[in-house]
Amino acid sequence: xxxxxxxxxxxxxxxxxxxxxxxxxxxxxxxxxxxxxxxxxxxxxxxxxxxxxxxxxxxxxxxxxxxxxxxxxxxxxxxxxxxxxxxxxxxxxx
Numbered sequence: 001x002x003x004x005x006x007x008x009x010x011x012x013x014x015x016x017x018x019x020x021x022x023x024x025x026x027x028x029x030x031x032x033x034x035x036x037x038x039x040x041x042x043x044x045x046x047x048x049x050x051x052x053x054x055x056x057x058x059x060x061x062x063x064x065x066x067x068x069x070x071x072x073x074x075x076x077x078x079x080x081x082x083x084x085x086x087x088x089x090x091x092x093x094x
Contacts, residue, residue: 006047013040 004012016037020030061067 004043006044009040009043009047013037013044016040 016033
């Protein structure tokens, strides 16, 4: 799975979620898709962790201490993120 790009893995995971939400699959098909989805989610989480560590390294000052930088979202992006935060995602296990 290491040759898989982050974007492709995310796209594949979204397709799996759509199929599972749509329903109509056998138990075996559902379990296979769920297993693939968990593997993709773990891969994505690992890639995000690597990216976060890179960003931390890039933000360290000359003393090697992490310096905090405020992150400003433009108004449009912030409002769309607020809307998605209100979604019903509390039952996601990862």
